[in-house]
Amino acid sequence: MRINGLQGIRIFLASIFTWRRLVFGIVSGSIFFILTGLCFYFYGWDFLDEALLYHLTRTDPRHNFSIYFYHIYLHFEQEFSSLEKLISFLPQFIVQLVLVFRFAYDLPFCFFVQTVAFVAFNKVITAQYFVWFFCLLPLILPWSNMNLKWKGLACIFLWMGAQSHWLMWAYLLEFRGKNVFIQLWMASLLFLASNTYVLINIIRNHAYCPVFNLLKHETSNKTTKYD
Template sequence: MDATLDYIGQVPPRSLILAAVFLRLILIAVAEVQDYLAEMPYTDVDYQVFTDAAESIALGLSPYEGRTALLAAEATRYRYTPLLAFLLLPNVWLHKAWGKLLFSGLDVAAACLLQGILQHKRSKRISLSLALWLFNPFCFTISTRGSGESVVVLLIYAVIYFLEVRKNWPLAALCYGIAVHWRIYPIVNALPIALFLLGFGRARDFLQLVGFGCVTAAVLLGLGLACYKLYGHEFIECSYLHHSSRRDPQHNFSVYFYPVALHLEGTFNGMVPDLARFAAVPQILLCAWLGFAARDELPVAMLLQTLAFVATNKVLTAQYFVWWLCLVPFVLPKLESCSRLTRCMLVWMAAEVHWLLWAYLLEFRQLPVRPAVWVASCLFLLAHINVLCEVRRGTGPKAHAA
């Protein structure tokens, strides 16, 4: 396994980037054909939701109004910042594939920032790290199917780049504010960012932290007020409040889905509590501990926090995996050997496939296997924890001492 990884690591970064561009263009072209001919489309349903929202804006309407049957359906309602819909207006004006090209281009732009960060640190395995991001099936399929997660990935990479390479905290704060406005979840990384800015505890480091917080808050407030002025409370409800009150009884990767379903259905005479209500408690505690424990390495702390956040979230879908997978490339140069982490990732993938098999039997074969899907979700949680423990083991103090 190490020999294979070493071979990949010898490929020049420029060749990897060019190959990644070519791969994404091919997949976008294949998507056009498959969507037209095949019963099962390649394009994600969310992409159609984005496009419908952009069409609403082009007509002078709110992206949250539910103009079409697709947008009006509760399960597929537009629940993102209106900035995303504005970004995809060329889907309406030019071609519907614009967004896929944009998201794929942001994938490549993120890789360029990743390369710059690793070169600045004089890291080993730069090509291997780039390959892990550019050719990870979870990443390139997410973008070419039309999911916009690469926007936040690029912003997170930019935060790390401006903090560690350029030492430019105002630009880092600007990117961080936009990232939190766009997707909320990067707020969990506030603690390791704050500890990074504090440095050695000098007075000027404290002022730097205050400045970073003020710029981030100003960006969040400014974007929030602008969107609120355009679309009122509907923006607040769909972009933010929905996520805090969301209860999803449909099967998903989260271990909470089955208890939520039993609670809402009143099973066992209503004795099943609403466990999802308390989901934020272990998330906050775990993210705070990991952010402090791994404070010496900003990208590692962000990876551990995001991985823990995703694994313990009350709703978990495949696109959430990109949130932490995009940070794994920062860990590879720090590992003495990549074999252990590779094996953990393979176990994680096997646990996902195992879950998908049961979910297929439930959704498409209509078999009564919902408890088995939940057991598969529990095993998938353990697979997440296994990856987290391996990252911590390979990058912790003992690993550096060795």
């Protein structure tokens, strides 16, 4: 039986908004808003600004691993236009969206690749950000086809080499007072490229392992859904 457009949309929405997912979303959202409201009651707007809102508008004029640091450094005293803010946010948002739709059912792997991509394309990147995805690495290693012979070692040395290269220029700038902003910015571009290359290799060598059970969805055409 052929499915028309409206029926297809209905089946698609029914496969997404299951009862368990709605309960999970309502409970999670309620806990978040209750705890946030409680902290807001005690600490006021300072809490909202420091805990949540600040991270939406944060700009750091000091050098960091991000490819945006040099532009922010040059224009820090000026007000950034909405277009500039959108341009810096859009690549990160698009990559996150693609990863969510592609790996949503393999949750541990989705968490990992999302975190790596979020850090790599962020407006501010410092070394402690790497801990965010390092702590998720043990969850995906058993399902990776990469080993410590060729691909694995190549990715490790490339990532560490790009980071060390950036740190060399940062040392010359910070401790030697050298005017190496351009070189440091180019090192940031190289570091982004290395992160992207490593992430692509991790994705290509990952054994897809859904954590949801496949259930039958009783419709006229016997479609299936994940729950």
